[in-house]
Amino acid sequence: xxxxxxxxxxxxxxxxxxxxxxxxxxxxxxxxxxxxxxxxxxxxxxxxxxxxxxxxxxxxxxxxxxxxxxxxxxxxxxxxxxxxxxxxxxxxxxxxxxxxxxxxxxxxxxxxxxxxxxxxxxxxxxxxxxxxxxxxxxxxxxxxxxxxxxxxxxxxxxxxxxxxxxxxxxxxxxxxxxxxxxxxxxxxxxxxxxxxxxxxxxxxxxxxxxxxxxxxxxxxxxxxxxxxxxxxxxxxxxxxxxxxxxxxxxxxxxxxxxxxxxxxxxxxxxxxxxxxxxxxxxxxxxxxxxxxxxxxxxxxxxxxxxxxxxxxxxxxxxxxxxxxxxxxxxxxxxxxxxxxxxxxxxxxxxxxxxxxxxxxxxxxxxxxxxxxxxxxxxxxxxxxxxxxxxxxxxxxxxxxxxxxxxx
Numbered sequence: 001x002x003x004x005x006x007x008x009x010x011x012x013x014x015x016x017x018x019x020x021x022x023x024x025x026x027x028x029x030x031x032x033x034x035x036x037x038x039x040x041x042x043x044x045x046x047x048x049x050x051x052x053x054x055x056x057x058x059x060x061x062x063x064x065x066x067x068x069x070x071x072x073x074x075x076x077x078x079x080x081x082x083x084x085x086x087x088x089x090x091x092x093x094x095x096x097x098x099x100x101x102x103x104x105x106x107x108x109x110x111x112x113x114x115x116x117x118x119x120x121x122x123x124x125x126x127x128x129x130x131x132x133x134x135x136x137x138x139x140x141x142x143x144x145x146x147x148x149x150x151x152x153x154x155x156x157x158x159x160x161x162x163x164x165x166x167x168x169x170x171x172x173x174x175x176x177x178x179x180x181x182x183x184x185x186x187x188x189x190x191x192x193x194x195x196x197x198x199x200x201x202x203x204x205x206x207x208x209x210x211x212x213x214x215x216x217x218x219x220x221x222x223x224x225x226x227x228x229x230x231x232x233x234x235x236x237x238x239x240x241x242x243x244x245x246x247x248x249x250x251x252x253x254x255x256x257x258x259x260x261x262x263x264x265x266x267x268x269x270x271x272x273x274x275x276x277x278x279x280x281x282x283x284x285x286x287x288x289x290x291x292x293x294x295x296x297x298x299x300x301x302x303x304x305x306x307x308x309x310x311x312x313x314x315x316x317x318x319x320x321x322x323x324x325x326x327x328x329x330x331x332x333x334x335x336x337x338x339x340x341x342x343x344x345x346x347x348x349x350x351x352x353x354x355x356x357x358x359x360x361x362x363x364x365x366x367x368x369x370x371x372x373x374x375x376x377x378x379x380x381x382x383x384x385x386x387x388x389x390x391x392x393x394x395x396x397x398x399x400x401x402x403x404x405x406x407x
Contacts, residue, residue: 067082072120073120074192076238082239085232085240086239086243089240090247096243096252099244104261105257106171109171113176114175114179118183119179119182123182129236133146134146135293135294136169136293147175157180159173165308166296170294171293194218196234197219200230201226201233209222209226213225259291260313260314264312264315265311267307268302269303271299271302273299274288274289276326276401276402280389287313291312291313298399361404362403363378364400364402365397370394371385371396372394378404382394
């Protein structure tokens with residue numbers, strides 16, 4: 001009996017180390033993310049070897065390889081921060097689909113400016129992060145337009161903000177300003193990811209962060225010393241590049257832009273209302289304003305010395321006769337209206353009071369006006385006014401400028 005007891009305890013003691021090792025390994029795996037398993041934490045002088053979940057490892061490799069396949073001049077690093085934003089963006093299928101539709105119109109504009117300034121065209125994706133491709137976007141801090149320029153920065157890069165226009169909202173002019181800013185930032189810092197960071201928080205903040213990190217111009221080393229928003233900004237940019245390139249792999253479909261993406265540009269050398277152009281071309285005023293987002297008062301304040309480009313949806317040939325008559329008729333400004341001016345109503349009244357030798361007079365529609373009232377007041381007819389102004393219907397809008405035969 002004594003021999004049996006001694007043998008039993010000997011076997012029990014021999015099993016203790018194996019049980020302890022098994023329990024320890026199980027406890028280690030609880031301390032880390034589900035996707036990894038720590039094999040040993042005993043030697044702190046070496047990085048512990050990890051065994052990744054084979055399914056997650058394969059998925060991560062796909063994302064990494066996809067980013068590498070579209071990488072050009074800007075490093076598209078892949079890590080957990082980038083993956084976090086990829087998960088967010090590819091989950092927003094409706095929003096990404098809308099961005100894809102809008103990009104068909106806006107991206108060629110941005111690419112042209114970036115190429116002419118000499119910087120990577122993939123920086124166009126910054127506009128998705130900045131404004132969701134909305135030229136009318138205004139941030140809580142006061143940044144405006146598709147590239148989200150602050151007022152002073154915009155002025156420093158040649159954009160005009162006056163009573164009639166805010167060029168921060170102009171996709172073309174704002175793109176050239178943004179391209180020059182990014183060019184300057186890269187010239188100073190020497191790294192495109194850090195230049196992108198500078199676009200978010202300023203070149204000064206980035207150069208200070210580089211100094212704090214030890215002087216190496218590497219975004220991922222500098223990242224902890226940047227503002228929190230900027231720490232997330234660059235991974236969000238990389239994730240945007242991924243989402244806009246590999247949307248089909250995530251079952252995202254392109255949504256229509258909602259407006260004509262084929263356009264013409266016409267220089268306007270006079271002061272004229274957008275509503276009169278809409279009436280002459282039979283273009284919806286909302287679409288006209290959407291294509292020309294920088295005009296504040298729905299008025300184009302052009303002059304002979306400073307013509308202003310007007311973007312129009314491509315129009316049919318018969319529309320050009322109405323446009324020619326509208327743009328080349330003797331309108332109210334016998335003297336060009338200055339680009340920076342005060343009350344537009346005062347300028348209109350002043351111009352209308354000048355002697356006009358044209359066979360036409362011009363009338364600005366006021367609240368309560370109808371075509372029949374205007375025709376009676378000016379000694380004309382509704383049919384004549386509609387013909388002169390290319391109106392198919394008798395409806396008119398306040399602010400519309402009508403050409404009328406002089407009685």
